[in-house]
Amino acid sequence: MKISIVTETFLPSTDGVVTRLRASIDYLIDQGHEIQVIAPDLGVQSYRNIRFDGVQPRTFFLYKHRKFGMPTRQIKTYLEDFNPDLVHVVNPAFMGYSGIKYGKKLGVPLIASYHTHAPKYADHYKVPWAEPLLWWHFRRMHNQADLNLCTSQAILEELNEQNFYNVHLWKRGVDTERFNPELRDESMRERLTEGNPDKTLLLFVGRLAFEKEIDTLIPMLEEKQDAHLAIVGDGPYREQLEKNFSHLNNVTFTGFMHGEELATAYASSDAFMFPSTTETLGLVILEAMASGLPVVAAASGPTNEQVDDGATGLLYRSGEDGNLTETIARLEDKNLQQQMSKRAFSHSRAFGWHGPAKQLLDIYESALDVKQEQEEGQQAVQ
Template sequence: MKIAIVTETFLPSTDGIVTRLTKAIDYFIREGHEVLVIAPDLGVYDYKGAKVVGVKPITFPFYRYRKWGVPSRKVYRELKKFQPDVVHAVNPILLATSAVKAAQKLDLPLVSSYHTHLPKYLDYYKVYKPAKPLLWWYIKRNHKNADLNLVTSKAIHDELAEQGIERLDIIPRGVDVIHRHPDYRDEEMRERLTGGKPSNKLLVFIGRIAVEKEIHKLLPLLEKRPDISLAIIGDGPARTDIEKRFKGTNTVFTGFIHGEELSKAFATGDAFIFPSVSETLGLVILESMASGLPVIGAKSGPTNEQVAHGVTGMLYENEDLDSMMEAVSVLEDEEKLETMRRNARNEALDYAWDKTSQRLIDFYMEARDRHSVGSRNM
């Protein structure tokens, strides 16, 4: 099968979407499929045999943290030349909207996938919040002609269905159970992540540092619990503000780390803390579980689907400090914590990437079959 993937984000960027895509491409290439990737031009032109075509990116003045691809006729030209069996528009907001239009013009099967819950993000930026109805209209327009629309959780599936988006299905979760493993636990890394206080309980947060990640809500916890250290691993537009707010607490900011260092960071904590309620999935949840870390997370649809309260982690009510403190108190119960570590690891073992990637191939074939009989209304 010839597969064209048009995405708003790709290497060398690091986020959940890029992880999902690279793991899928690894599998596609091994299985003999031909893959073309069209993405913002960040200097990567080949990925393990898959050709990567770059589109000149721009930087928006209100979000200088990253570069963005914008709609381009180059997408149409590349798809026309490649003649794929299926086009996958990943998060069609800017660049990937060109894939939606090109697939229609070229009469190609189209899969669109929804990974970033932008309407929810607007709740955290008051100046943009009134634009939410317009944003939903734009999202629906970019998904209405897909032969299949993929989401990453049942909660998001139901929300998009309520908005009138049709032909929805759920991409299974996936995780690298080899490089996310409890055996990567490392005492030197613990010394680093606790700021030289390895006897402290260690909570780990890994991800983009942005307002919608709600990291600031962890501050009262740290002020009340000086025996807890927090490691914030990642970077983003809110980092400077968060560093100022957390000054004087037991918080370590590492910036982005990769490879074996990141595996060690996942495995070395006592628990993974996940305060965000704006995610479509939160791939880091499953990565932490594979690493043997229980998850302490704010309740939201996608998080509730992944974390079994009292079994693989602890859930707390969003914006309720007492509820958060109660969830974190599990750190004092070493026997229960150890049981949850084992449960988390065992749960993750059911979600190897190859299974997820093969399911994506199945979705591509379903979209191709639907398109061939003109059955988008099925």
């Protein structure tokens, strides 16, 4: 099968979408399929001999810290030249509009997947009037696809409420070989705690953006001087975050980590922090669990699906009536912490990437079968 993937984000970017894509592409290639990736050209133009077609990235005036591929007729040329059997548009927003438009014109199965809960960012950026416009924009694109995918049951239900067409759940996964508690390393722990390894080491991993709600951890850290937060990642909000946390001596900013270094950082920590309530899933939650970490997460639909409160982690209320400080205090019960660590690790073992990647291929093949049946039906009528 020849598969065109039009995606708003790809290498060298580091996020959950790219992680999922790489795992899926690896599986598809290993199964003998031919892959084209159309993505913003950010300098990485090769991955496992796939065909890469780059789109010139540009800065979006409302989000100047990151470059995006914009709608372009060039995508039509790329698609027609590759002549795919199926088109998958990942997270359509900007250039994904062209992926939807020209992918549909090819007459092959068109699949779209929803990964970023952009309409919910409106409240965080204090533009609530924009939420219905964003829903309209994303619904208009996704409803041109034959089939839509999303990554959690809570988001699936919300998309159904917003009248998205034919939505299916795409299972979550994690690299169960890379992330492992056995990578725990005392020198890494010294580094992340800036020489205070006896403190409770809390870890955050992700893109540093306003909507990640990392600032909400400040009151807890002010009160819990026996805890230390390591923030792994980078992004447009890092400079402001460093200013906001500057009065604290129990916070470390490390910048990006990758590969074994990142896996070691996970394994060397005591608990994982997930303060965002706007995620469609949060693959880092499974990475933390696979590393033997209980997850302390702000309660929301997608996180409630992944974190079993008191078993694999702890859920807390965010906002003005939040209870994060009291929730973190529960980690002082070392027996509870160890039990949650073991259960989190055990839970993660069922979520390797093979399952979600195989599911995606099954969806592709089913879409092809449906399209063929439709064409045969039309020919019979004629």
